[in-house]
Every structure is written in C-alpha cells, then in structure tokens.
Amino acid sequence: MAGRAGKASSEDDYEIVEPRASSMLEALRAVGYSVQTALADLIDNSITAGARNVWLTFHWNGADSYITLRDDGRGMSEAELADAMRPGNRSPLDEREPNDLGRFGLGLKTASFSQARRLTVASIKAGHERTVRRWDLDYVGRTGQWRLLKAEARSSASRISALGDQTHGTLVLWEQMDRIVGKAHKDDVQAQNRFLALARSVGRHLGMVFHRYLEAEDGKSPLRIYLNGTKTDSLVHPWDPFCSTHVATDSFPEDVLELQGNRVLVTGYVLPHKDRMKEDEHEAAGGPGGWNAQQGFYVYRERRLLVAGGWLNLGYANEEHYKLARLRVDIPNSTDADWDIDVKKSRARPPAVLEERLRELADTVRKRAREVFVHRGARGHSPGTVAIEDAWYSVTTRGRLGYRIRRDHPLVKFVMDRQGADSKPLNALLRLLEETVPVQRIWLDAAEKPEAHAAAFESDPPAKVVEVLEELFKALRAAGETADSARQRILTMSPFDQYTKFVNALGTRRH
Ligand SMILES: Nc1ncnc2c1ncn2[C@@H]1O[C@H](COP(=O)(O)OP(=O)(O)OP(=O)(O)O)[C@@H](O)[C@H]1O
Ligand SMILES: [Mg+2]
Incomplete structure (x- = not known):
C-alpha cells in the first residue's frame, strides 16, 4: 500500500487532459x-x-x-x-x-x-x-x-x-x-x-x-x-494627448523612477486653458473620451499607449478642475509582470513600490492644472513675474469657505475713496454681494455644463471692455500713478492681461 501511495504522488503517474x-x-x-x-x-x-x-x-x-x-x-x-x-x-x-x-x-x-x-x-x-x-x-x-x-x-x-x-x-x-x-x-x-x-x-x-x-x-x-x-x-493622424507642441502647454521636467534596474520615465503636462486654444484645437485636444475622461496618466510600453487617462487607482477621481492634468509614463517591456499588463494591452497597474512617487508627481501636476483651470489661462505666479490681481479672493472662516471682493483692488479702492465719509452704503452692498454669491447654482451649472460659463467679458463687444478699462485707468491715475505705470498695473489684473492692445491704447487718445 505504501508503494502505491508513493506512486500516486509521483510525477510519472498522470493523464493528458487537453482543452476541448x-x-x-x-x-x-x-x-x-x-x-x-x-x-x-x-x-x-x-x-x-x-x-x-x-x-x-x-x-x-x-x-x-x-x-x-x-x-x-x-x-x-x-x-x-x-x-x-x-x-x-x-x-x-x-x-x-x-x-x-x-x-x-x-x-x-x-x-x-x-x-x-x-x-x-x-x-x-x-x-x-x-x-x-x-x-x-x-x-x-x-x-x-x-x-x-x-x-x-x-x-x-x-x-x-x-x-x-x-x-x-x-x-x-x-x-x-x-x-x-x-x-x-x-x-x-x-x-x-x-x-x-x-x-x-x-x-x-x-x-x-x-x-x-x-x-x-x-x-x-x-x-x-x-x-x-x-x-x-x-492616413490615420496621430493624436498627441499632451499638445506638446502648443506654446501654452506647460511641461514638467522628466522624472526617472527606478524599478529593479529598469527605468520608468514620468513627465507631467498641464494643457492650455480653453481660452488659450482655438476652438477646433480645444475640441481635438479633448481626445476620444472627452476632456474629463482623458485627464490623468498615460502609460506607454515601448512607446505604445496602454492606458489613456485615469488615475491608475492611486486614489484620485476624475474631476472637472483637474482635466488639464496629463502625465506621460514610459515603461519598458521587461517590467510587464510588475505592471500587471493584460492580454488586450489596455491595462497597467503601477507596482506598489512606485505608488508613492507617482502620487507626489500627480499632486504637483494636478495643483498646477487646477491653477490654470481656475485662472482661465492667466500666467502663473512664477518668480520674476508680477502676480495677477484678481477682483475676488476666497477666505476660510471657521472651516467654511467664502468669497470676498478685494478692497485693495485699484478700482474698488478708487470707488470707495470717492464715497469719502459715507462709504457705508457701498460697503453694505459689497458685503451683500459677497454673502450671496450663488455658489450652489454656479457649482451645479459648472458640473452639468462644464464649458457653459462665459470667460470674463467674453460676450461683450470690445467697446464695453474699454469702458471698464478707462474707469480703471482713471482710478489709478487719480491715485497718483503715471500713465505708464497705470497701464502696466492693469496688465497685471485678471482678465485685462488678455486685452493688451486695448490697455496699451489707454490714455493715448485725446478726449
Ligand atoms: N503581422 C505579422 N508579421 C509578422 N509576424 C507576425 C505578425 N503577426 C503575428 N506574427 C507572429 O506571430 C506571433 C504570435 O502573435 P500573437 O499576437 O498571437 O502573440 P505575441 O505578439 O507574441 O504576443 P501577444 O499575445 O502579447 O500579442 C508573433 O510573435 C509573431 O512572431
Ligand atoms: Mg501580438
């Protein structure tokens, strides 16, 4: 009996079972x-x-x-x-x-x-x-x-x-x-x-x-x-997810990650805000799945795309304000098992040892993408450039978020100063506006129709923009600025940085 038990566990005792x-x-x-x-x-x-x-x-x-x-x-x-x-x-x-x-x-x-x-x-x-x-x-x-x-x-x-x-x-x-x-x-x-x-x-x-x-x-x-x-x-045309040749695309330096002696290369991109692209360019850059779905990581194996967007299960969801963030990841075919590549070549999962660094890189790119998205394509506050002055800012009071109009914005300040001693009604008006910003409404509209909101002055004829610009210019001049410095200053204010031509013409016409 012992012999048979031995035989049963031996590798010589088998039957061939072929798939049908x-x-x-x-x-x-x-x-x-x-x-x-x-x-x-x-x-x-x-x-x-x-x-x-x-x-x-x-x-x-x-x-x-x-x-x-x-x-x-x-x-x-x-x-x-x-x-x-x-x-x-x-x-x-x-x-x-x-x-x-x-x-x-x-x-x-x-x-x-x-x-x-x-x-x-x-x-x-x-x-x-x-x-x-x-x-x-x-x-x-x-x-x-x-x-x-x-x-x-x-x-x-x-x-x-x-x-x-x-x-x-x-x-x-x-x-x-x-x-x-x-x-x-x-x-x-x-x-x-x-x-x-x-x-x-x-x-x-x-x-x-x-x-x-x-x-x-x-x-x-x-x-x-x-x-x-x-x-x-x-001919089938290439679609470059990073609009890498567009002047307004921001790219981060390539990051080299080590994986068992192999190199994984990651490059972050922040795509241009829609205001910085032509309409058809913007439409095309969205990609086959549309802007929201195509944010996130693009994993290439030997330069062939496996994963087109999404956040690789790193704990992020696709969100409207991060849609300009895209990261390119290059992996060699020698790390297929680590990345859990599937037969269809449409899945890749990052190895656990790389997750932390990928998350750090994603955070950096997402942060910058959000800034570009919120500032409607205004230039970032990189060192050496002047910060863009917004009329609005956000504040957190006891953990709750609110929006305020800048009292030190040149135009606001000018109007306030003109009220002299009786600035109370104007102040009350500003407070009312601040307290009743229709946040819910804006949020819902933006979620339902991401592109529906007009950019500043988008639907106004140029004459209307000039009207506002002229008041602002007057305000700055009245505050003692020279014509030149007033124009420079206006160019640092959102959204007037987009209207260089009009701004430069300020104060040059005789009235
Ligand atoms: N168009 C082709 N030209 C030349 N050889 C080919 C071509 N298509 C397939 N082959 C050969 O057939 C083999 C089997 O291809 P198949 O796609 O089934 O597997 P694979 O490419 O080796 O791996 P995978 O399953 O990951 O695609 C290839 O390895 C290649 O040698
Ligand atoms: Mg094949």
Missing part, C-alpha cells in the same frame, strides 16, 4: 476586446515585424462584411505562420527583445476571434512563397479538433490578393464578424453607416494608441496607417 478545441476557442472570444483594442493588437504585431506601412480596410457586404489588415513587415515562413496561429505559441515568461510589443503569444488569435469566427492569415517572407493558414471556428466546432486549415476559403481568395505585389508582409483577414455586423442585410443602410462610423472610431483609437509611431521621431520615417484607402487623405 471548440469550447476553448469559443471561450477565448470572451477576453473582452473591443474592435478598437483588437485591431490595435494586430498592429502591435505589424510594428514588431518592422512594418513601415499598414493598410486597414473595412468592407461592407452585410453579414458577409470583412476587415483586412495588411502590413509590409518581414512576414513569416510557412512554419513560422503555422506556429504563430497556435494559441499560446510563446510563453509570457519569455524575455522579449526591446521594441517587441508582444507578451502572451495570444494576441493575433484572441483579438481576431473576439470579432470574427473566421481568421485567415496570409504571409510572405523575403525569398519564400506566400503561405496561408486559417482558423474557422465552425469547422473546429464540427470536427472537435484543433484543425488549422492550410488554405483560405474559396470565396476569400480575392480578399487576400492585395498581398500579391509584395515581397514581404502579412495580411490578416477577419470574416463572419457576428459581433460587428451580425446578420445584417447588405442593403441595410443604418447598419452600413454604423459599420463606417466604427471604422472612423477605430481610426481615432489607432491615432491615439500609436501616436508616437505615427509622429516622426529621431529623424526616422514615421509609421503610416491607411484606413480605407491608399492615398494620403486616408
């Missing part, structure tokens, strides 16, 4: 990709294969619609392609070359199955014949075996022919896309429009995820992704 082909492939469909993240996963492979061009096409034909993704990367030999089609062809534990965007040996399969019941891949490697492999979920279902087909379906031949002119490259074909087009009839115009809208949304997503590849970097020619065309007007 059909159930396994069907289950892999549920990894949770969207069309956007699935196509991004395929482009990861193209980039890893050294592609300079990627052509993505959405073909509408009702239930028989299909999507192709072709690249001019190095391609695969027959044996390589057969291996590439194997779910789990590489271990996630393998070390990867720098610049390899893969990790799990799954992406090609899981991304494709998530959207399509039939996956055909054609590939050409320099000096080799074109080779084809196909997974067909219905065929695997019928046979119950892991049968990888060695040719395209007869009806698919023309759909993969675009690869024909290339000496190297790969084409991925998705057909039977039950989750994208279902059983739609090809004359169903609404369904067709949805399909085309999806293509555009995919384009925006790819423009974001691969923006650093699409921008020319280090003099290398950028990656080009063509969407439904081969001319420059079908």
Whole structure:
C-alpha cells in the first residue's frame, strides 16, 4: 500500500487532459476586446515585424462584411505562420527583445476571434512563397479538433490578393464578424453607416494608441496607417494627448523612477486653458473620451499607449478642475509582470513600490492644472513675474469657505475713496454681494455644463471692455500713478492681461 501511495504522488503517474478545441476557442472570444483594442493588437504585431506601412480596410457586404489588415513587415515562413496561429505559441515568461510589443503569444488569435469566427492569415517572407493558414471556428466546432486549415476559403481568395505585389508582409483577414455586423442585410443602410462610423472610431483609437509611431521621431520615417484607402487623405493622424507642441502647454521636467534596474520615465503636462486654444484645437485636444475622461496618466510600453487617462487607482477621481492634468509614463517591456499588463494591452497597474512617487508627481501636476483651470489661462505666479490681481479672493472662516471682493483692488479702492465719509452704503452692498454669491447654482451649472460659463467679458463687444478699462485707468491715475505705470498695473489684473492692445491704447487718445 505504501508503494502505491508513493506512486500516486509521483510525477510519472498522470493523464493528458487537453482543452476541448471548440469550447476553448469559443471561450477565448470572451477576453473582452473591443474592435478598437483588437485591431490595435494586430498592429502591435505589424510594428514588431518592422512594418513601415499598414493598410486597414473595412468592407461592407452585410453579414458577409470583412476587415483586412495588411502590413509590409518581414512576414513569416510557412512554419513560422503555422506556429504563430497556435494559441499560446510563446510563453509570457519569455524575455522579449526591446521594441517587441508582444507578451502572451495570444494576441493575433484572441483579438481576431473576439470579432470574427473566421481568421485567415496570409504571409510572405523575403525569398519564400506566400503561405496561408486559417482558423474557422465552425469547422473546429464540427470536427472537435484543433484543425488549422492550410488554405483560405474559396470565396476569400480575392480578399487576400492585395498581398500579391509584395515581397514581404502579412495580411490578416477577419470574416463572419457576428459581433460587428451580425446578420445584417447588405442593403441595410443604418447598419452600413454604423459599420463606417466604427471604422472612423477605430481610426481615432489607432491615432491615439500609436501616436508616437505615427509622429516622426529621431529623424526616422514615421509609421503610416491607411484606413480605407491608399492615398494620403486616408492616413490615420496621430493624436498627441499632451499638445506638446502648443506654446501654452506647460511641461514638467522628466522624472526617472527606478524599478529593479529598469527605468520608468514620468513627465507631467498641464494643457492650455480653453481660452488659450482655438476652438477646433480645444475640441481635438479633448481626445476620444472627452476632456474629463482623458485627464490623468498615460502609460506607454515601448512607446505604445496602454492606458489613456485615469488615475491608475492611486486614489484620485476624475474631476472637472483637474482635466488639464496629463502625465506621460514610459515603461519598458521587461517590467510587464510588475505592471500587471493584460492580454488586450489596455491595462497597467503601477507596482506598489512606485505608488508613492507617482502620487507626489500627480499632486504637483494636478495643483498646477487646477491653477490654470481656475485662472482661465492667466500666467502663473512664477518668480520674476508680477502676480495677477484678481477682483475676488476666497477666505476660510471657521472651516467654511467664502468669497470676498478685494478692497485693495485699484478700482474698488478708487470707488470707495470717492464715497469719502459715507462709504457705508457701498460697503453694505459689497458685503451683500459677497454673502450671496450663488455658489450652489454656479457649482451645479459648472458640473452639468462644464464649458457653459462665459470667460470674463467674453460676450461683450470690445467697446464695453474699454469702458471698464478707462474707469480703471482713471482710478489709478487719480491715485497718483503715471500713465505708464497705470497701464502696466492693469496688465497685471485678471482678465485685462488678455486685452493688451486695448490697455496699451489707454490714455493715448485725446478726449
Ligand atoms: N503581422 C505579422 N508579421 C509578422 N509576424 C507576425 C505578425 N503577426 C503575428 N506574427 C507572429 O506571430 C506571433 C504570435 O502573435 P500573437 O499576437 O498571437 O502573440 P505575441 O505578439 O507574441 O504576443 P501577444 O499575445 O502579447 O500579442 C508573433 O510573435 C509573431 O512572431
Ligand atoms: Mg501580438
């Protein structure tokens, strides 16, 4: 008996339990990709294969619609392609070359199955014949075996022919896309429009995820992704979350964090206030998810975006007044396990050892972002520049917040002084206004319609602004300032710092 007990615990006593082909492939469909993240996963492979061009096409034909993704990367030999089609062809534990965007040996399969019941891949490697492999979920279902087909379906031949002119490259074909087009009839115009809208949304997503590849970097020619065309007007445009070339963007110095001998680079950005951007610029800078959702951290793995905004579970919520804060985090592919990267490449969680420093950096950037947001784009109080004088300030009395009008604001002071001995009624009026600031109302309006509030004098014609400016100018002159110093002083007051032209004209006209 003892012998048998020994045998039962021995590693020689086993049975092989293979996954059931059909159930396994069907289950892999549920990894949770969207069309956007699935196509991004395929482009990861193209980039890893050294592609300079990627052509993505959405073909509408009702239930028989299909999507192709072709690249001019190095391609695969027959044996390589057969291996590439194997779910789990590489271990996630393998070390990867720098610049390899893969990790799990799954992406090609899981991304494709998530959207399509039939996956055909054609590939050409320099000096080799074109080779084809196909997974067909219905065929695997019928046979119950892991049968990888060695040719395209007869009806698919023309759909993969675009690869024909290339000496190297790969084409991925998705057909039977039950989750994208279902059983739609090809004359169903609404369904067709949805399909085309999806293509555009995919384009925006790819423009974001691969923006650093699409921008020319280090003099290398950028990656080009063509969407439904081969001319420059079908190119996917990069979307830079940091508006890094905008003059009014603030950036912080790069911070280098150490993680087990690897470097994690963090750069904070505060985007320009809306008043400092053109309307279409501001709209575009919001990004695919809109301003509020796109604040926070942007995590890049080998320059490929994994996480687009949000605060990495560091304990912050997305809030309106922090929406100008965005931080770029660069991680190498050697720290994937520490960051808990998922198969879809759309999640990364910071390792506990980095949390504190990331929070410190986030705090600094958020603080500055809030200032820019509140001051409507006025310049900050950096050393050497004169502080902007506001007409309002906030006070905390017994833990409660209130708002006060500055009695030392030049215009207020001027008017008060003119009242002479009888300044009581004016003082009473100011107090009344201060005590009845409709805080709740403003707060609700701002929360419901973030962009609804007008900037100072935004809806007034210039003449009205000049009227106020002139009174202010008079006030300062009356207080003994020279014309020059009065103008300088006005330029330090919000919002008149935005009206340089009018301010400089003050006192120069004869009345
Ligand atoms: N467009 C392509 N060009 C050349 N080789 C490719 C292409 N697509 C896939 N391959 C090969 O197929 C393999 C399997 O790809 P797959 O996406 O399934 O896994 P991976 O990229 O290694 O890891 P991950 O699951 O993280 O994406 C790749 O490692 C690569 O060798
Ligand atoms: Mg991959």
